[in-house]
Amino acid sequence: MPKVIDHDERRREIVEVAKQIILKGGFEAATMRSIATEAGFANGALKHYFPGKDSIVAATFESILAEMEAAAYAPVSDDAGERLRHFLRTPLPRTEEEIASGRVVLALWEHAMSNDELADLYRGFLDRWRIAFDRYLTAAKDAGAIAVEPPYDVLIDEYTSVVIGAAVVNLMHPDGSRVAAYDRYLDGFLARLG
Amino acid sequence: MPKVIDHDERRREIVEVAKQIILKGGFEAATMRSIATEAGFANGALKHYFPGKDSIVAATFESILAEMEAAAYAPVSDDAGERLRHFLRTPLPRTEEEIASGRVVLALWEHAMSNDELADLYRGFLDRWRIAFDRYLTAAKDAGAIAVEPPYDVLIDEYTSVVIGAAVVNLMHPDGSRVAAYDRYLDGFLARLG
Numbered sequence: 001m002p003k004v005i006d007h008d009e010r011r012r013e014i015v016e017v018a019k020q021i022i023l024k025g026g027f028e029a030a031t032m033r034s035i036a037t038e039a040g041f042a043n044g045a046l047k048h049y050f051p052g053k054d055s056i057v058a059a060t061f062e063s064i065l066a067e068m069e070a071a072a073y074a075p076v077s078d079d080a081g082e083r084l085r086h087f088l089r090t091p092l093p094r095t096e097e098e099i100a101s102g103r104v105v106l107a108l109w110e111h112a113m114s115n116d117e118l119a120d121l122y123r124g125f126l127d128r129w130r131i132a133f134d135r136y137l138t139a140a141k142d143a144g145a146i147a148v149e150p151p152y153d154v155l156i157d158e159y160t161s162v163v164i165g166a167a168v169v170n171l172m173h174p175d176g177s178r179v180a181a182y183d184r185y186l187d188g189f190l191a192r193l194g
Numbered sequence: 195m196p197k198v199i200d201h202d203e204r205r206r207e208i209v210e211v212a213k214q215i216i217l218k219g220g221f222e223a224a225t226m227r228s229i230a231t232e233a234g235f236a237n238g239a240l241k242h243y244f245p246g247k248d249s250i251v252a253a254t255f256e257s258i259l260a261e262m263e264a265a266a267y268a269p270v271s272d273d274a275g276e277r278l279r280h281f282l283r284t285p286l287p288r289t290e291e292e293i294a295s296g297r298v299v300l301a302l303w304e305h306a307m308s309n310d311e312l313a314d315l316y317r318g319f320l321d322r323w324r325i326a327f328d329r330y331l332t333a334a335k336d337a338g339a340i341a342v343e344p345p346y347d348v349l350i351d352e353y354t355s356v357v358i359g360a361a362v363v364n365l366m367h368p369d370g371s372r373v374a375a376y377d378r379y380l381d382g383f384l385a386r387l388g
Binding site: 025026027028103106107109110112113114119122123126153154157158160161162163164165166168169171172173178181182184185188 | 219220221222297300301303304306307308313316317320347348351352354355356357358359360362363365366367372375376378379382
């Protein structure tokens, strides 16, 4: 009986390989050839799953954003204040591995500058992020867990930008020496929410 | 009489050309060949000024950081509150050109991940930035222009990260549709300083 090949599963494997290559060697290290070699494919066989590097990169970006969303939106608690704190804490890198994974996002931002599809993916992510953020704040306010009144746009812009900046600053300090600074900032942000 | 060649001036010209190439085509577009062609040099002649692409990139990064520092630290006023506001406003992009120039910094962050010299340049910049920021806040406090008491570390971490995030978010919205959001954030930040 021939082995049944799960097409989607293979695509996920290829994306995972691409992610690891970018993580270790940066964006330039991820070529069709290096991805095929790492994934154990003959060079041409990769094309059965992705027509070219751009489509692998787009799938990698989507996968990373989906992981970030799944982690941040996880239903960790019935308590609206707890869920808000989890949402805020999740995107701030803590471990060396989390810091290093910022490198993939940085490489993808860079690539998005010359690739509209990637830029659209990221804008879509930011839009969903803002909507979710507003929902978490509103739920926490309704539950009496925070005191600050809507609209929340300025707070959302601030926090979202800090998260992006934290990824970059921590990458420049891969020893984790800036991690505690962002915890102090988060404490202050929560205190301002009241 | 032979033409006197100003070595430093030539180096500055080459750096300016490299900056423009990265701005338009991203980091991959800046090769020794493309820089030489744009600068009007024979291919080998570039080596009289820079041994390779890495040294041009490092000089370009230094030049951009020096420009940012010169702009932010400009002695615009004798008033400590005015100087603080200028320091805060300067790194937030406003025009399409300022937004686009974030692309060079993004490309250089990416490159710094695999190049210790660049990472050191950026860490040095961030260190000087923090010291200057603290000095501006302290001077404004001494002059009674702000009310918030030191230490200012958490505020400095927040604002510095927002500036980095603003560069990325604005690059994703090159039409400038997110510019006003950062002005609102800056107003709120100043209000918090009291």
